[in-house]
Amino acid sequence: MNARSGAAGATRTCPHCKTTILESASICPSCRHYLRFDSTESAATAPGAAEATTALQVEGTIRHPADGGAWEYCVVLTIRDDEGNEFAHQVVGVGAMHAGDERTFSLAVEVARTTDMRRAGKRGTRH
Numbered sequence: 698m699n700a701r702s703g704a705a706g707a708t709r710t711c712p713h714c715k716t717t718i719l720e721s722a723s724i725c726p727s728c729r730h731y732l733r734f735d736s737t738e739s740a741a742t743a744p745g746a747a748e749a750t751t752a753l754q755v756e757g758t759i760r761h762p763a764d765g766g767a768w769e770y771c772v773v774l775t776i777r778d779d780e781g782n783e784f785a786h787q788v789v790g791v792g793a794m795h796a797g798d799e800r801t802f803s804l805a806v807e808v809a810r811t812t813d814m815r816r817a818g819k820r821g822t823r824h
Contacts, residue, residue, distance in 0.1 A: 705811035706719070707719070707720040707721075708720055711725040711727060711728060711730070711732065712732070713725060713728045713730040714727050714728035714730070716728070718732075721809070721811070726807070748809060748810070749807040749808065749809040750807065750808055750809070751805055751806070751807055752806050752807070752808045753804070753805065753806040754803070754804070754805045754806075755803070755804045755805075756801065756802065756803040756804075757801070757802055758799060758800070758801045758802075759794070759799065759800050759802070760797075760798070760799045761794040761795065761796055761797060761798045761799070762796070763796050763797055764796065765796065767793050767794065767795050767796075768793065768794045769791070769792070769793050769794075770791065770792055770793070770794065770800070771788060771790075771791045772788065772789040772790045772791070772802060773786070773787070773788055773789065774786070774787055774789050774804075
């Protein structure tokens with residue numbers, strides 16, 4: 698479900714990498730390209746730019762032992778609401794590790810206060 702344009706949770710497509718991102722984003726979280734830039738100030742300090750906070754950050758490393766066969770991995774991301782209802786589930790990446798290989802996986806969830814007053818005080822989840 699997508700919110701109306703201009704509403705909290707409204708999305709658009711990044712013109713660079715074609716990832717679905719928040720309409721309010723100044724920088725694409727996927728490809729990190731600038732989407733809006735005023736020549737007199739940085740995108741982070743532009744009027745209307747929301748200050749983001751990292752609400753969750755997890756990082757872990759897996760090292761394949763020197764002995765044994767190859768390991769395959771599949772990184773799956775699932776998002777659920779407060780009632781346990783799943784509304785997003787996707788494979789983020791897959792791959793293989795051979796003896797001595799190492800992979801580090803990081804997850805960060807950034808949140809920003811919305812300036813959309815139509816949704817202020819309303820409860821709900823938008824993605």
